[in-house]
Amino acid sequence: MTANGIAQLSLNQKTLNRYSLPAAVAECVRAGIPAMGLWREPVQQHGVTEAAELVRSNGLRVSSLCRGGFLTTDSPEERAAALRDNRLAIDEAAQLGAPCLVLVVGGLPNGSKDLAGARRRVVDTLAELAPYAERRGVRLALEALHPMYCADRAVLSTLEQALDIADPFPENQVGVVVDTFHVWWDPKLFEQIERAGSRIASFQVCDWLTPLPADVLLGRGMMGDGHIDFPPIREAVRRAGYTGDTEVEIFNDEVWATPADKVVDTMIERYLHLV
Template sequence: MTTPAPGSPELARLSLNQKTTQRWSVPEAVEGCVQRGIPAIGLWREHVAATGVEASARAVREAGLRVSSLCRGGFLTADDDTARREALDDNRRAIEEAATLGAECLVLVVGGLPKGSRDLDGARERVRASLEVLAPAAADHGVRLALEPLHPMYCADRAVLSTLGQALDFAEPYPPDVVGVAVDTFHIWWDPDVRAQILRAGPRIATFQVCDWLTPLPCDVLMGRGMMGDGHIDFAPLRDAVAAAGYTGDIEVEIFNDDVWDADPHAVLDTTARRYVERVLRA
């Protein structure tokens, strides 16, 4: 298949998650999206900080792009009071940034076990307690929090929420427009219950992110995401379940991969658009 032309109707819901073109600043990524005809972008806080929150918001607004998400908040599992206060303060700042940027959601990677700890239940309870503080703050700013379950291999160091079902249990006490969930194919494709949980999520789906699962995984498993079609994920059942759940928002391509990051970002965008149509929309 040839690369879809800029402005193609098939690209109407495509969003570039900024990590996919890690070397680009916010203005560069925005310009790349405009040139390639990608109508939305998922921003990362470190890139936004380097450009400035107001300048980033202005660049996106003037380009006419949507901000499908801001990554990331979270890391809420610290077991000492000082670290917990610092984490909550950082998340409050992230909420304010998401509001300024007009982001559809603030993605929360909730955090793993504190150093030396084996208390998984305690870490999860601290996430619950943190949500009791952050959900009202998000509602006050008109920001939606998106709890992202990560693959179980990240449970110790990044996310004590490992399944979509767990994330939904944590979101349930709050209105869906205040606390939702992120559905990321890389993290949930393996779960035999995932399609039922996607349907359960319904209006709580705040973002749908796609990339592929590669084997063998690199030594740094964080970098094991691949371009759609290069790995093992069957995207069609997940796409159809998300659609059946009522989600009509943007679909982000989020890839952590050294080879992708080292490639020409313009070529990466061309491949992203082509594989999105081939492997996600038409599969």
């Protein structure tokens, strides 16, 4: 394993979900990983200013901040609260030096079956947030989630849908996330990656396991443990012009219960050989 081989590898904080931010930073330093994808809740618990200093003082860069979004509410009060929280998330990303804020746009409001209306509200709310993000030097990154999450987490289910929403905005305001767990199955994936081009703001990898656990949020596996063929996707992202970090983001109880050094060492080995 060489330093150059992992020069664009990023540890998403969720992969070490049961460890503190300082512990995750220490693992990156130990293993020579140069970047981290951060999550708002543990960053807030540590303190945003303190987190920014911790990362910078250890020579790491922030590849993304997760997450903003949840923009689909049909309640005026909840919409105002969502706007406030997303502006705060943008401020946090700017302070941390994160180039993008990942947006999980939200599912159907309680009791609603109006999918088209929920998607329209994403567009309307994004139009209010995008100029603010540009002023703060942060790009909003729309993440399409697998269709099984459409009702409760993200009414954007394909990269094509995410790009349709992003296209009217300047590229420096709104980009997209290519997350292998969510998009590997899509028959239009490679043409949409090519279409995305410089709108790709983040590239995240993990594997798709079967059978999925009862809590499907925890069905993300270590690369090589599931069904995804990573090299063609990685090559398509590269050909599209993406030169940023590759984040490994895993939600999995077994991974979370494994000692951090073993998780990180396995992650590096699989990244080098499979991604």
